[in-house]
Amino acid sequence: MQDSSTIEAQAPVTQKRSRSLINKLMNMSDRSMAWLFIGPTVVILLLINIFPLLWTIYLSFTNYRANQPTRDIEWVGLRNYERLLNSEDIWGYLQVTAHFVCWTMILQTIIGFGLALLLNRNFKGSSFFSTVILIPMMLSPAVVGVFWTYLFQPQTGIMTYIINFFGNFGPVDFIGNVDLAPWGIVLVDTWMWSPYVMLICLAGLKSIPPSLYEAAEVDRASTFRKFWSITLPMVLPFLLLAVLFRFIENFKMFDLVNELTSGGPGSITELASINLKREAFEKWRTGYSSAFAIILFVTVFGAGNIFVKVLNRVKNR
Amino acid sequence: MAAVTLENVSKSFGKICAADQHNLEIRQGEFFVLLGPTGVGKTTLLRMLAGLDKPDQGRILLDGKDASNMAPYERDLAFVFQQYSLYPHMNVYDNLAFPLRSPIIGLSESTIKWRIEKVAELLKISHKLKNKATALSGGEMQRVAIGRALVREPSVYLMDEPLSSLDAKLRADLRIELKRIHEELGATFIYVTHDQIEAMSLADRIGIMNNGKLMQIGTPQEIYENPNSVYVAQRLGQPAINLLPVEALADQYPESATTIGLRTENIQLDKSGSGAFQGMVDWIEHLGDQNRLHVKLASEKLEILASPDSRLAAGDAISLTLKDPLFFNSEGHRI
Ligand SMILES: Nc1ncnc2c1ncn2[C@@H]1O[C@H](COP(=O)(O)OP(=O)(O)OP(=O)(O)O)[C@@H](O)[C@H]1O
Ligand SMILES: [Mg+2]
Numbered sequence: 001m002q003d004s005s006t007i008e009a010q011a012p013v014t015q016k017r018s019r020s021l022i023n024k025l026m027n028m029s030d031r032s033m034a035w036l037f038i039g040p041t042v043v044i045l046l047l048i049n050i051f052p053l054l055w056t057i058y059l060s061f062t063n064y065r066a067n068q069p070t071r072d073i074e075w076v077g078l079r080n081y082e083r084l085l086n087s088e089d090i091w092g093y094l095q096v097t098a099h100f101v102c103w104t105m106i107l108q109t110i111i112g113f114g115l116a117l118l119l120n121r122n123f124k125g126s127s128f129f130s131t132v133i134l135i136p137m138m139l140s141p142a143v144v145g146v147f148w149t150y151l152f153q154p155q156t157g158i159m160t161y162i163i164n165f166f167g168n169f170g171p172v173d174f175i176g177n178v179d180l181a182p183w184g185i186v187l188v189d190t191w192m193w194s195p196y197v198m199l200i201c202l203a204g205l206k207s208i209p210p211s212l213y214e215a216a217e218v219d220r221a222s223t224f225r226k227f228w229s230i231t232l233p234m235v236l237p238f239l240l241l242a243v244l245f246r247f248i249e250n251f252k253m254f255d256l257v258n259e260l261t262s263g264g265p266g267s268i269t270e271l272a273s274i275n276l277k278r279e280a281f282e283k284w285r286t287g288y289s290s291a292f293a294i295i296l297f298v299t300v301f302g303a304g305n306i307f308v309k310v311l312n313r314v315k316n317r
Numbered sequence: 318m319a320a321v322t323l324e325n326v327s328k329s330f331g332k333i334c335a336a337d338q339h340n341l342e343i344r345q346g347e348f349f350v351l352l353g354p355t356g357v358g359k360t361t362l363l364r365m366l367a368g369l370d371k372p373d374q375g376r377i378l379l380d381g382k383d384a385s386n387m388a389p390y391e392r393d394l395a396f397v398f399q400q401y402s403l404y405p406h407m408n409v410y411d412n413l414a415f416p417l418r419s420p421i422i423g424l425s426e427s428t429i430k431w432r433i434e435k436v437a438e439l440l441k442i443s444h445k446l447k448n449k450a451t452a453l454s455g456g457e458m459q460r461v462a463i464g465r466a467l468v469r470e471p472s473v474y475l476m477d478e479p480l481s482s483l484d485a486k487l488r489a490d491l492r493i494e495l496k497r498i499h500e501e502l503g504a505t506f507i508y509v510t511h512d513q514i515e516a517m518s519l520a521d522r523i524g525i526m527n528n529g530k531l532m533q534i535g536t537p538q539e540i541y542e543n544p545n546s547v548y549v550a551q552r553l554g555q556p557a558i559n560l561l562p563v564e565a566l567a568d569q570y571p572e573s574a575t576t577i578g579l580r581t582e583n584i585q586l587d588k589s590g591s592g593a594f595q596g597m598v599d600w601i602e603h604l605g606d607q608n609r610l611h612v613k614l615a616s617e618k619l620e621i622l623a624s625p626d627s628r629l630a631a632g633d634a635i636s637l638t639l640k641d642p643l644f645f646n647s648e649g650h651r652i
Contacts, residue, residue, distance in 0.1 A: 211398065211402040212404060212405075214369050214398075214402065215396070215398060215403075215404070215465075216404075217368075217369070217389040217390055218367055218390070218394070218396045219395075219415055219416035219419065220389075220390040220416065220422075221390070221415070221419060222390075222420070225419075225420075229404075229415070230404065234405075234406055
């Protein structure tokens with residue numbers, strides 16, 4: 001009896017307290033409300049993005065080795081960077097990366113944009129085709145790597161079969177041959193990611209009002225002129241955005257190529273990021289590879305920024 | 318030879334008939350105005366002439382030649398679109414230059430510049446030539462759209478409500494300019510509007526449209542004085558024609574008449590009471606240059622114009638005499 005009365009007496013107090021919390025929330029300024037919403041994200045971002053970045057920068061000035069955690073960490077100043085920039089091998093890996101990035105960008109732009117133009121025609125079954133074309137992009141790179149290894153199989157793979165259609169070339173080894181391997185990885189990446197460029201270009205094409213083409217037709221513009229003066233300038237911001245994403249992604253390319261060639265034969269397809277993984281987790285030169293990672297990061301960040309500037313200029317023209 | 322001929326041209330969108338058996342001949346150099354309220358198929362008619370829509374039926378002839386299978390660029394006409402359709406990624410100058418840079422015309426850049434500056438001055442957009450087409454007010458966009466048609470010299474101009482977003486003064490100015498340009502160029506103009514003043518002042522002939530049908534075609538005066546139906550009579554004249562049941566007014570009227578139509582000029586007002594019908598001034602709208610009398614007549618109401626010096630006041634008794642009123646039958650046709 002007594003218990004219940006004390007509970008009854010207390011109940012209004014807790015109610016009051018919770019109401020005051022609600023009141024506090026209600027009276028919160030917009031600014032503190034904003035912090036309340038983005039706060040958790042900022043904390044997570046700091047923990048998993050910014051802190052590791054700063055930690056890597058620190059490590060790049062040391063001779064730390066992650067497989068010997070008990071060893072004293074020694075500050076070596078700029079020695080890692082010096083060694084990196086003077087190493088011929090590093091320039092070789094960067095060249096391999098540049099070859100891969102340039103050719104995939106060129107081919108994916110042409111093929112992706114071309115497919116988008118075709119699918120924008122709205123012929124019968126066009127939505128079916130666009131779904132089918134998007135499949136490669138949705139697969140896991142590891143899976144793609146594995147089944148292209150089968151397709152590239154010199155004896156039994158379908159690529160040998162297809163190429164021998166055009167003449168008697170014998171078995172063709174796309175990933176084992178020194179001349180062909182750099183093109184093999186370009187081929188697979190283009191197969192996988194052209195649909196992505198297509199998807200973004202298609203969105204751009206769909207955003208062009210048909211009435212512009214009608215006006216141009218009345219103004220006696222030829223098909224070529226309509227493409228050159230209306231389609232191209234209006235899709236360009238979309239296209240550049242897609243190319244920017246592909247540039248960043250392919251500069252960092254690791255998974256697909258690692259699965260296909262692991263950098264071989266020799267180091268013919270050893271992209272910077274594959275070499276980086278070797279240095280970091282096979283040779284355990286953590287400090288040195290941190291410096292390499294920072295150099296790659298700065299390169300991609302700088303190039304990306306230039307790209308964004310161009311993109312903005314195109315948009316505001 | 319007729320510049321534009323339509324023979325039994327029909328077009329429908331699903332159940333909606335947007336063009337119902339159009340038969341029309343427009344002379345070379347004529348200023349033809351299509352007048353009608355929203356959704357009656359005016360734009361549809363222009364789009365078929367331009368070759369942007371294909372008629373379901375019938376033939377369109379341009380300069381006597383069958384144009385049914387001609388693409389828009391083969392037709393040599395300019396189109397001012399109702400929604401402007403400016404090229405959003407270009408500035409005003411490039412928008413105006415677009416039709417001139419067509420290789421078919423082959424003009425030099427300096428000629429193009431000269432023409433654009435002339436047109437821009439006429440339309441009062443010279444100071445906006447560097448603006449992006451999206452950074453303009455609605456009225457400015459509309460003038461750029463007009464300019465894009467005027468820089469060219471086609472044989473037919475199609476204009477879809479080209480003055481609808483302009484203020485009253487600019488609209489009046491440009492109306493006069495368009496009339497002058499028409500006389501100067503001697504080109505054929507086909508002009509869509511739902512503004513009766515524009516139609517009356519610009520047109521050599523007017524075509525009144527309703528539900529995809531051309532109800533009546535004639536000179537502004539013919540249509541005003543001799544409308545063939547209630548619908549047409551309602552389109553012209555301000556204030557709108559007064560429509561009353563015949564029993565309310567006329568003592569003698571044709572057998573089948575059910576409705577009588579009265580405009581100001583069909584009514585003689587009399588203060589003394591010697592007229593045939595007795596009424597009372599209900600209230601007066603003072604519009605400055607004229608007064609609008611709202612007259613009560615038994616159970617009916619009339620709107621009549623009167624000059625400001627008629628010295629009538631609300632509550633005054635007046636009497637009316639009818640002069641040549643218009644009679645319509647129960648289907649709305651003129652008798
Ligand atoms: N592409 C289309 N698809 C379906 N219906 C259409 C299409 N274009 C026009 N219509 C219909 O046809 C009819 C006539 O349209 P139209 O655009 O010719 O009218 P309008 O006289 O120009 O009207 P407004 O004065 O409002 O511009 C309308 O009922 C419209 O809904
Ligand atoms: Mg219209």
